[in-house]
Amino acid sequence: MEYISHSFADEASSYNNFVLGNSIPSFLWKDLPHPAQTWLRSWVAGTVLYFLSSFVSYFSIRFLVHRGRLAKETLPPNKAMLVQMLVAMKALPMYSALPALSEFLVENGWTRCYSSINEV
Numbered sequence: 199m200e201y202i203s204h205s206f207a208d209e210a211s212s213y214n215n216f217v218l219g220n221s222i223p224s225f226l227w228k229d230l231p232h233p234a235q236t237w238l239r240s241w242v243a244g245t246v247l248y249f250l251s252s253f254v255s256y257f258s259i260r261f262l263v264h265r266g267r268l269a270k271e272t273l274p275p276n277k278a279m280l281v282q283m284l285v286a287m288k289a290l291p292m293y294s295a296l297p298a299l300s301e302f303l304v305e306n307g308w309t310r311c312y313s314s315i316n317e318v
Contacts, residue, residue: 205313207232207305214239221246233302240294248286 214235218227262268304311
């Protein structure tokens with residue numbers, strides 16, 4: 199199938215450069231194929247987002263417990279939190295595959311996504 203537009207690939211490449219360029223040395227990812235870079239970008243961004251949101255959530259609950267607005271029983275045990283973190287980290291590579299696959303399909307023109315109204 200014919201490639202529709204380079205704008206989708208260019209946009210994805212700029213996202214890859216932004217996320218991966220600011221988090222991983224370039225010699226580790228520059229030679230990877232574009233879909234692998236997209237998967238790696240989704241995995242890195244997903245991991246950062248997971249830990250940031252977990253951090254904010256955990257300490258917000260801790261603050262409310264410390265202020266007496268929540269009971270101490272609302273905090274899960276540390277072991278349960280570690281198990282949940284492990285489960286999330288094991289699942290994240292598979293969750294990162296879906297955006298990589300969908301971007302691959304769009305970039306290769308296998309969908310009805312258009313970069314401008316003139317292409318419709």
